[in-house]
Amino acid sequence: MTETRLPRWAGLVALPIVNILAALLLSGLLVAAIGADPWQALLVLLRGAFGYQEAIGFTLYYTTNFIFTGLAVAVAYHCGLFNIGGEGQATLGGLGVGLVCLYADALPFYLVLPLALIASTAFGAAWAVVPGILQARRGSHVVITTIMFNFIASTLMVYLLTHVLIRPGQMSPESREFLPHTFLPFAHQALAWLGIPFARSPLNLSFFLALLASVFVWGFVWHTRWGYELRVVGANPQAALYAGISPQRNIVLAMAISGALAGLLGVNEIMGVNHRLLLNFTAGYGFVGIAVSLMGRSHPVGIVLSSLLFGALYQGGAELAFEVPRVSREIVVVIQGLVILFAGALEFLFLPLLRPFVKAA
Amino acid sequence: MSNPLPLWGGVGEGAGEFRLRRMVQDAPDLIPGVKHTPAQAALGEGVDVIPPAIELRHIDKRFGAVHANRDVSLAVQAGTIHGIVGENGAGKSTLMSILYGFYQADRGEVLIRGVKKTIARPVQAIAAGIGMVFQHFKLVEPFTVLENIVLGVEGGKLIARALAHARGELARLARDYALEVDPDAVVATLSVGLQQRVEILKALYRGAEILILDEPTSVLTPQEADHLFRILGALKRQGKTVILITHKLREIMAITDRVTVMRRGEVVAERETRATTQEELAELMVGRKVLLQVSKGAARPGAARPGAGRLAVEDLSVVDASGVERVKNVSFTVRAGEIVGIAGVAGNGQSELMEAIAGIRRAAKGTVRISGGAAHGNARDLRRQGLAHVPEDRRRMGLVTAFAAHESAILGYHDDPAFTGPILLDRRAIVAHCAAQMRDFDVRPPDPHLASESFSGGNQQKMVLAREIGRDPEVLLVGQPTRGVDIGAIEYIHRRLIALRDAGKAVLLISVELDEIMSLADRILVMFDGRIVGEVQADKADERLLGLMMAGIDPRTPREAA
Amino acid sequence: MEALTYFALLLDATLRVSAPLVLAALAGLFSERAGVFDISLEGKMLVGAFAAGVAAHYAGSMWVGLGAAILVSVAFGLLHGFACITHRGNQIVSGLAINILAAGLTILLGVTFFRQGGRTPQLPTEARFTPITLPGAEALKDVPVLGALWSELISGHNILVYFAYAAVPLAAFVLYRTRFGLRLRAVGENPEAVDTAGLSVEGLRYQAVIICGVLCGIAGAYLSIAQSAGFIKDMTAGKGFIALAALIFGKWKPVPTLLACLLFGFLEATAARIQGAFDLTGASDAVRRAAEALPFVIEALPYILVVLLLAGFVGTATAPKAGGIPYVKER
Numbered sequence A: 001m002t003e004t005r006l007p008r009w010a011g012l013v014a015l016p017i018v019n020i021l022a023a024l025l026l027s028g029l030l031v032a033a034i035g036a037d038p039w040q041a042l043l044v045l046l047r048g049a050f051g052y053q054e055a056i057g058f059t060l061y062y063t064t065n066f067i068f069t070g071l072a073v074a075v076a077y078h079c080g081l082f083n084i085g086g087e088g089q090a091t092l093g094g095l096g097v098g099l100v101c102l103y104a105d106a107l108p109f110y111l112v113l114p115l116a117l118i119a120s121t122a123f124g125a126a127w128a129v130v131p132g133i134l135q136a137r138r139g140s141h142v143v144i145t146t147i148m149f150n151f152i153a154s155t156l157m158v159y160l161l162t163h164v165l166i167r168p169g170q171m172s173p174e175s176r177e178f179l180p181h182t183f184l185p186f187a188h189q190a191l192a193w194l195g196i197p198f199a200r201s202p203l204n205l206s207f208f209l210a211l212l213a214s215v216f217v218w219g220f221v222w223h224t225r226w227g228y229e230l231r232v233v234g235a236n237p238q239a240a241l242y243a244g245i246s247p248q249r250n251i252v253l254a255m256a257i258s259g260a261l262a263g264l265l266g267v268n269e270i271m272g273v274n275h276r277l278l279l280n281f282t283a284g285y286g287f288v289g290i291a292v293s294l295m296g297r298s299h300p301v302g303i304v305l306s307s308l309l310f311g312a313l314y315q316g317g318a319e320l321a322f323e324v325p326r327v328s329r330e331i332v333v334v335i336q337g338l339v340i341l342f343a344g345a346l347e348f349l350f351l352p353l354l355r356p357f358v359k360a361a
Numbered sequence B: 001m002s003n004p005l006p007l008w009g010g011v012g013e014g015a016g017e018f019r020l021r022r023m024v025q026d027a028p029d030l031i032p033g034v035k036h037t038p039a040q041a042a043l044g045e046g047v048d049v050i051p052p053a054i055e056l057r058h059i060d061k062r063f064g065a066v067h068a069n070r071d072v073s074l075a076v077q078a079g080t081i082h083g084i085v086g087e088n089g090a091g092k093s094t095l096m097s098i099l100y101g102f103y104q105a106d107r108g109e110v111l112i113r114g115v116k117k118t119i120a121r122p123v124q125a126i127a128a129g130i131g132m133v134f135q136h137f138k139l140v141e142p143f144t145v146l147e148n149i150v151l152g153v154e155g156g157k158l159i160a161r162a163l164a165h166a167r168g169e170l171a172r173l174a175r176d177y178a179l180e181v182d183p184d185a186v187v188a189t190l191s192v193g194l195q196q197r198v199e200i201l202k203a204l205y206r207g208a209e210i211l212i213l214d215e216p217t218s219v220l221t222p223q224e225a226d227h228l229f230r231i232l233g234a235l236k237r238q239g240k241t242v243i244l245i246t247h248k249l250r251e252i253m254a255i256t257d258r259v260t261v262m263r264r265g266e267v268v269a270e271r272e273t274r275a276t277t278q279e280e281l282a283e284l285m286v287g288r289k290v291l292l293q294v295s296k297g298a299a300r301p302g303a304a305r306p307g308a309g310r311l312a313v314e315d316l317s318v319v320d321a322s323g324v325e326r327v328k329n330v331s332f333t334v335r336a337g338e339i340v341g342i343a344g345v346a347g348n349g350q351s352e353l354m355e356a357i358a359g360i361r362r363a364a365k366g367t368v369r370i371s372g373g374a375a376h377g378n379a380r381d382l383r384r385q386g387l388a389h390v391p392e393d394r395r396r397m398g399l400v401t402a403f404a405a406h407e408s409a410i411l412g413y414h415d416d417p418a419f420t421g422p423i424l425l426d427r428r429a430i431v432a433h434c435a436a437q438m439r440d441f442d443v444r445p446p447d448p449h450l451a452s453e454s455f456s457g458g459n460q461q462k463m464v465l466a467r468e469i470g471r472d473p474e475v476l477l478v479g480q481p482t483r484g485v486d487i488g489a490i491e492y493i494h495r496r497l498i499a500l501r502d503a504g505k506a507v508l509l510i511s512v513e514l515d516e517i518m519s520l521a522d523r524i525l526v527m528f529d530g531r532i533v534g535e536v537q538a539d540k541a542d543e544r545l546l547g548l549m550m551a552g553i554d555p556r557t558p559r560e561a562a
Numbered sequence C: 001m002e003a004l005t006y007f008a009l010l011l012d013a014t015l016r017v018s019a020p021l022v023l024a025a026l027a028g029l030f031s032e033r034a035g036v037f038d039i040s041l042e043g044k045m046l047v048g049a050f051a052a053g054v055a056a057h058y059a060g061s062m063w064v065g066l067g068a069a070i071l072v073s074v075a076f077g078l079l080h081g082f083a084c085i086t087h088r089g090n091q092i093v094s095g096l097a098i099n100i101l102a103a104g105l106t107i108l109l110g111v112t113f114f115r116q117g118g119r120t121p122q123l124p125t126e127a128r129f130t131p132i133t134l135p136g137a138e139a140l141k142d143v144p145v146l147g148a149l150w151s152e153l154i155s156g157h158n159i160l161v162y163f164a165y166a167a168v169p170l171a172a173f174v175l176y177r178t179r180f181g182l183r184l185r186a187v188g189e190n191p192e193a194v195d196t197a198g199l200s201v202e203g204l205r206y207q208a209v210i211i212c213g214v215l216c217g218i219a220g221a222y223l224s225i226a227q228s229a230g231f232i233k234d235m236t237a238g239k240g241f242i243a244l245a246a247l248i249f250g251k252w253k254p255v256p257t258l259l260a261c262l263l264f265g266f267l268e269a270t271a272a273r274i275q276g277a278f279d280l281t282g283a284s285d286a287v288r289r290a291a292e293a294l295p296f297v298i299e300a301l302p303y304i305l306v307v308l309l310l311a312g313f314v315g316t317a318t319a320p321k322a323g324g325i326p327y328v329k330e331r
Helices: A008-034 A038-050 A053-078 A086-103 A109-138 A142-164 A187-193 A206-223 A225-235 A237-242 A247-263 A265-274 A285-295 A300-323 A331-345 A351-360 B038-044 B092-099 B122-127 B145-150 B160-177 B192-205 B222-237 B249-255 B278-286 B350-357 B379-384 B394-398 B427-440 B457-469 B487-502 B514-520 B543-550 C002-033 C041-059 C062-086 C091-114 C146-154 C159-177 C179-189 C191-196 C201-227 C239-249 C254-274 C285-310
Strands: B054-063 B066-076 B081-085 B107-112 B115-117 B130-133 B210-214 B241-246 B258-263 B266-272 B311-319 B325-334 B338-343 B365-370 B387-390 B475-479 B506-510 B523-528 B531-537
Touching (some): A008 A331, A053 A187, A053 A206, A053 A225, A086 A109, A086 A142, A086 A247, A109 A247, A142 C239, A142 C285, A206 A225, A331 C091, B054 B092, B081 B249, B130 B192, B160 B222, B192 B222, B222 B241, B249 B278, B325 B338, B325 B506, B338 B543, B387 B457, B457 B487, B506 B514, B523 B543, B531 B543, C002 C159, C002 C201, C041 C239, C062 C091, C179 C191
Parallel strands (some): B081 B241, B210 B241, B387 B475
Antiparallel strands (some): B054 B066, B311 B365
């Protein structure tokens, strides 16, 4: 383990940046192989992500999702758990939001909103707590059980949207649209109330919710005794027993918080953007959350930054596919895969490159 | 505070100079630590022409800043049992790992039966006739004995023939060396002693002429150890060479022909076993007189607050996860102002007993009372009742190595109002608290933000001790307080424990180091096979008596008088 | 009689649906028994299917397609090995990266090559693995039971199906009877034992991930150039994970894994057929609802069963002990 002991700047900043650059470089080569100009592609991507108001709105809208799922992965990680069930938990969170917006729409917005928040976190948490309890009490490996729960969630959602919640007389598996007063305000609407004009985009107030969640995770994990206990369990379960900290309770707690955070994705997608329940709104955000958390070193600040990176990639990639027809949108997925590979599985591949600088420091 | 004693502890006069010496038997009185080479030996008398089974010349190995082996030279004669003794970290295991091809020496050479060999990988060691029995067995638990034996030497693409062949060989080896094991048993179901036999069989099956055993008795019951020694004796009679690495002097005296003493990576002495004594070896190992008689006054138990024991354990039994009863109906008390030591061979239930008292393990039955009140709850609840605990293995339990020192400094006390408000931790108070403890216990470097794993063993132990003693507990449980701790820190830690006793606290000490128990404890309980087999007043204890009791025999009772 | 035919057809479908599961599960078995956990069976199947579709299209030969599938899948297996064995990276993270890479690359390249939204062009029959009529199938068709079984159920599958089922006893033989199998199992349980025996832990694990790649490649080729006439984006649709589930359900042993694959294949075949199979006229609302939900329950059953197994409610599954842990020589 001595090889991982690095100065803070190297481990927290330099290595992740080198890893991203490696992923981007390889992606650039791929773009060139496809027959497009990688430099031009990069410029299009950057402009598409940040070049104008609408683009920024889209970028931040994607960023919101990544923050939720990245935080979800990070909290579990601090307790020594690998939650790859973000997809399923977000699906259930969205279901919770959808049910509130469909069935409690007689209530005014200021009651619908807290109900939706409670429902999304509770549904997401519930979907994560079951694998958590099975891990804590029966030793069932949470990686495998959360994968299985993703598939179960997806099957459940298909059933509900094809047979129960589907809007009558309609073919596509979607619920009816919610009543407008239950929509979470868009950023351009909110800004308009303040007299600031802003281009229309899916960005909505759940972005602030994501930032609040980041602050919450930071405070909880590092500045409360419950967060302390959670980290002890993650770092050394034996020491936890020695200190009278229950690993079982903390595993369940960590999974609950993790699932709740993933569930909040549903607020953004269902209540903020789509305004109806539909299939596949999680669109892989749950998985990419793992990359986000890895890149962000499981710290909220890092997670917000890497979410922004992935948000920009998503939005810029869409623009890229539009402007450069040779490149399809899936280039973004490839880049994500490469980032996970380099920043996660091959984390220390480029360590020898950094060594001379580390010695000098 | 640094060790005031010289490294060589008075035996180092000859360290720098070369002296001719004869290879064998007849020079027990020569100054130890002298480097020699066979060339010089041959030049000497020229009597001994049979080359040693193994010879290491000027082996040097560094791991970063740690100089694990310094210019080690060593010769082991064929057909003998050669002991290598030294404290933890003296470099014994590193040396043997070099011999087995796990590490490459930075300098030096290895000769097998007089022929220079390059051993870069275990396979080359095996080919050279070297077999190794590690302290932690390298067995595939779900495999049968036979499958484990043939692994790596299957002799063909299919294993059926190898298994049949091994079965025959095993029968022969069992006959020759008293090494009976059921060849079809699944290894996971075998006792530790039998698993060790499988390791020995593995080596012999590979044609080992030289067998290295690393701390082989640390996990054995005395009976199993006896059987092991009979096996080793049989091996020697059949002409095999055995190297026994241990820190238990009794074993060296009982079984070896010759012994090499290592300290801090160096060979400091070599002796003919029958010409040396345990006391001399101990002194050589540690570098000075060992029976560190910590100056302490007589205990005055109960003087402060007379009455019942501060810690009372009644009829306690502990069953482990696999259903084995590790602690059996144990009862004892520790009074205020005394240190009670529990002696025993590792693995006789001491750890489980300690963990049960500390609330880490659930007891199957029995009660624990602290200051008269029934103790209940988990480790944290017990801390609130005045019980502190320095665990046996600080890296596994006492600290969170990945945490900064100040975060480890509140482990178990993190919900104390001094460190946390209703919701938020008071980081500033925690860091200040840690810094104060570091000053008080002379922890170096005194940096509360440094990762816990960056401190040396002694400093880590001081941090744990500071945390546990610092709360002024009524009862302190201490396990292996000086394991892997440098000499300077050992003395310091011992003084703090005595001071705690003198302050009227009850201390329960568990250690596998008899010296430590004898010098610290006021009363000694001996544990064997989960039971307390007897109690001895410290001033009436000696190694022989305790040793017998640790083997389950109390010579003072007529029952086991034989 | 109608019910019997229906059941025979169901079994026939089960054999076909289970074949790629068997291949992928055996792939996972070799990797995981050697101590390398692999959640990227899905991704390797996907790249295999894509490579097969592309190569079979250009070469006009299914054998070239099969070879390409194996090569590409092995390459991804080696990537997993490079990350997890050589660089001791996290095996779950590496597997995840490969799955995501596979999902992205197959579409990206598919669109670049063919501009058909990620599909590969429809293959002609000559470039596909087609059903084989086994000897005597025609002649024995009318012999009751056994003859019908032979001609209807056993005969009439493509060669990859036969290979998949033949691979099970082969895998069992390799695993339990050969030197390689002994060492492979040992390295998955206690790599130190293998290391001290003078064998290469890394070498053995690389061999395991290569075998895993080969089998995943064949499974992928089965999807795109045997079962279908070309690659469609995301055509594995979770089969790699079902295979993983079957492997766990089969407790990492060849024959139980085969049975788990057949069970899960049967469930999938049933779920596909059961929809609308009941006459619900006059049934109560509750019954109707239950009938509607049934196919979904059946579809989710493999996942639920694995969770129950892992929770110890239906037996116990003990994973290879060294699985998921990178091997670092101790000091």
